[in-house]
Amino acid sequence: MRAVFYIASHSLDGSRPGIKEIAENINSPEHFLAKILQKLSKGGIVSSIKGPNGGFFIEPQGLNRPLADIITCLEGDQIFTGCGMGLSYCSESNPCPLHHEFKKVRNQLTHMLYQTTIGEFNGELRAGALTLNK
Amino acid sequence: MRAVFYIASHSLDGSRPGIKEIAENINSPEHFLAKILQKLSKGGIVSSIKGPNGGFFIEPQGLNRPLADIITCLEGDQIFTGCGMGLSYCSESNPCPLHHEFKKVRNQLTHMLYQTTIGEFNGELRAGALTLNK
DNA sequence: TTATTAAAGGATATTTTTGTCTTTTATTTG
């Protein structure tokens, strides 16, 4: 998510940071980050260009996608739909003890992740008001 | 948490289920459950007695403790205080991009886990309205 | 068109989490 924020905040002026640059700026192991960006690239969250002057970027419309898309791409929709205690049987019609209470929390998280967009923090990030370090 | 619910629902009549019985009823590997119960026992969430007719139980006042205590005992208070993106620098005065939005979600989760008590589901569990299977 | 740059992909390694096995200690009952 930090990598996506970093790329997003650099996509306004058409620049394309490479893995090395991103990794340095978000304190992430380079090769590990590469794996994640590959997945995000396949999922269409970020775009990439190889070769000199290549790197990662996000299309203008991509900046309006919700954060939830990042999570879905990387980890599936388990956190949006799954049981709070990880129970397979749990559902609306056959709820686990925590089901109803947990649903409220999960709904709020879901709502937050669908309302917040990838590009939402660009201004503050570029102004230096927010940072992405570990 | 399911183990605690199971023990709680059997502590009303003074019975003391053993690890084997608990494991069977919550579909948990016996020895793995043993480790968890050891930790919960050290933390004072559950009590235990060795030997014949021994097993685990929860004191009457223990039934009024919040679910949050279980989590704190097993995993610390990271989920109550930590940053949503796992950033070490993030705080109220030096927030990460998601800090303010995530705080709302975390606060609701925290509230839920502190309002809900360990013994809260005893009635429904004993009536069979709720189950603890995986 | 060749050298260089940078992402993609596959194989491997490390670490953490989860799960298992065995021995020890405590308690109860005959």
Added chain:
DNA sequence: CAAATAAAAGACAAAAATATCCTTTAATAA
């Protein structure tokens, strides 16, 4: 006290998550 029961504890094993390395592919520029 001796035998049986059951949790506590420690050592060990398997699986999953995280991280690294190396080779391949694509793009650019001289």
